[in-house]
Amino acid sequence: MDSSHSEELQLLRRSVAEFVDREIRPHTMEWEQQGAVPRELFSKLAALGFLGVRLSPEYGGGGQNFWFTAALVQELVRCGSIGVAVSVMAHAEFATMLIQRGGSSALQDKYVRAACAGRMIGALGVSEPDAGSDVAALRTRAVRDGDDYVIDGAKLYISNGTIADYITTAVRTGGPGHRGISIIVVPGDCRGLTRKRLRKIGTHAADTAELHFDHCRVPAANLVGAENDGFRLIMAGFEGERLVLATIACSHARLMFEEARKWGHDRTAFAQPLLGFQVWQHRLADVLTRIEAAQTLTDRAIDQYVQGNEAASLISMAKLYATEMALDTARECAQLYGGLSHMEECLMGRLYRDSLALTIGAGTSEMMRGIIARANDLTA
């Protein structure tokens, strides 16, 4: 990265940090109770150019590389609720980058433009009740009928599912396996689409939903890329998604560490601060060491990705290591809070329960290990 590039990045980072202080942090508890961020968050982020940082300038985006997405995510996470970053990324990165990568110019003009402007909210619908890790087994079917596709099936755990104006949806248009999958953009107001918000144990500020498609008729022009070429597009999209999750995990862990350090200085037991006990000095020293290691690995994966090099294995390592590290960090830091860590009113308590989804979303730790094993000649 040249120095002008890094100046731009610092500027973005500072602007997002100010935005988080002013527009997000004061409202996170309210949004967590509502189970979703408000629509205005998207229009406010768009007005400052934050929503489309990596999207095409032709359609109102910033045309920047993933370092800018990472800076945005790192600052968003500091609001203390992972759900906010998940909701923004499900829209800008997961749902919309896929349309940008494979969609016709008409589709991009409609959806990427509206996404950058914060006029429409996007969701990515891949996971199903009977097909999560095994994407190639998905069953939601789209059948061509004249100028339309007719879609029947269901999706599960879809971020932004109930608030989305469009769902970038993985469907089966061909035979079994990964060769029969396509991507179709389903408008949120499509007749036959029903959606239900799910009650979760964490990431409450992100709307997560179950979707049902009952004879949903969608224009064939909403097909993204070629018919039956969807699996390739999903896999390409996963690289950005996994880097987002690794970045969230590193920043989330750092926030937990900083909170725990403050608490360790302030809280006394047996007439001394908790950090007077060497056991806690060492435990938090280990936590910080692992955060630095995860950040370094994540930065290396981002660097390879941004340079356009083959990075699937490194990205999987970053996603695996950073999200498992965040979960370990949550356990260590919450332990220092004693009973308070179990209270909803306590930030550490909320950070702890938000950590639980990181090793699941965008591919589980087991899937990451499988990719690393295959890429590094570890299979028999």
Ligand SMILES: Cc1cc2nc3c(=O)[nH]c(=O)nc-3n(C[C@H](O)[C@H](O)[C@H](O)COP(=O)(O)OP(=O)(O)OC[C@H]3O[C@@H](n4cnc5c(N)ncnc54)[C@H](O)[C@@H]3O)c2cc1C
């Ligand atoms: C908060 C949240 C938000 C999400 N947002 C979205 C979204 O926006 N869009 C979307 O499409 N999906 C989303 N998901 C779904 C997520 O991608 C899936 O939950 C994930 O891919 C795992 O699928 P599954 O839940 O069906 O688990 P399963 O695939 O049933 O796996 C269950 C367990 O078995 C393990 N397992 C499976 N296969 C193997 C194997 N071959 N070897 C070893 N172990 C294996 C898994 O690692 C896991 O531990 C979200 C999930 C969560 C929790």
